[in-house]
Amino acid sequence: MSEDQRIQNEIIHGEYIREHGEEVWNWSSPAGKLRWARRCRLFKDFIGNRKSLVLEIGCGTGLFTQELAATNNRIVAIDISRALIEKAKERVRAKNVEFVVDNAYQTKFKPDSYDFIVGSSSLHHLDVAQALKEFARILKPGGGIMFTEPNMMNPQIALVKNIPAVTVLPTHIVFDNRLRYDSAVGGKCRHGSLKI
Numbered sequence: 346m347s348e349d350q351r352i353q354n355e356i357i358h359g360e361y362i363r364e365h366g367e368e369v370w371n372w373s374s375p376a377g378k379l380r381w382a383r384r385c386r387l388f389k390d391f392i393g394n395r396k397s398l399v400l401e402i403g404c405g406t407g408l409f410t411q412e413l414a415a416t417n418n419r420i421v422a423i424d425i426s427r428a429l430i431e432k433a434k435e436r437v438r439a440k441n442v443e444f445v446v447d448n449a450y451q452t453k454f455k456p457d458s459y460d461f462i463v464g465s466s467s468l469h470h471l472d473v474a475q476a477l478k479e480f481a482r483i484l485k486p487g488g489g490i491m492f493t494e495p496n497m498m499n500p501q502i503a504l505v506k507n508i509p510a511v512t513v514l515p516t517h518i519v520f521d522n523r524l525r526y527d528s529a530v531g532g533k534c535r536h537g538s539l540k541i
Contacts, residue, residue: 348450348472355425355470384493385412388463391491392418397460400483402449402476402492403467407433413463414439421459423447450475454483464492 388409392399394417404410404422410433413420420442424430430444437444447453449471462480480490 348475384465385409387493388413388465388491389416391489392416392461392463394418395460398458399461399463400454400459402462402464402480403470404433404444405429405467407436407444409465410442410444411437411439414442417441418461419443421445421454423449423452425449450479452479452483456482457485458483460485460488462488462490466493466495468492468494 389412392413397418399413399416399418399420401410401413401420401422404424406429407422410420410422413422414437418441420439422433422437422442423445424433425446425448427446430446434444445453449467462484468476484490
């Protein structure tokens with residue numbers, strides 16, 4: 346799939362998620378609430394409260410951004426979908442948060458800008474190798490990068506990532522995902538390398 350097709354698919358996906366995101370993510374179920382609390386704790390522990398500059402990749406509806414905003418850090422949250430950025434702005438009105446429509450592969454940011462780059466369930470929407478090149482460019486030397494992703498054994502994620510016919514469909518496929526586990530990925534990114 347070309348980069349333009351991938352971006353267009355994500356913009357279409359954003360229109361759907363704007364209205365149905367929380368249903369799809371299932372954060373309101375008892376298990377979802379536990380996953381959510383664990384994820385938020387992991388990220389807050391990772392970025393700390395040091396007045397750092399944090400970039401959130403794929404902010405979606407701002408649900409996770411709202412949690413990051415509770416820290417003493419400055420948060421810049423990006424998404425390729427204007428519809429999702431608008432929804433996120435409705436949800437989060439914190440003074441330490443800025444929302445930007447931007448492409449994770451070619452951001453508008455200067456080199457060595459961010460202390461941390463984070464994301465919740467956003468890497469599987471990206472060409473990871475291409476995104477990591479950009480992250481390495483904009484992350485300060487010694488900065489940190491951390492993403493959490495759905496379990497790749499989840500049938501929904503496995504289909505979308507491994508079957509091209511499913512990947513290019515402009516519609517959203519919803520599976521019963523009540524039994525979903527998170528996997529956390531954390532590491533340090535320095536220019537040109539990623540350590541996990």
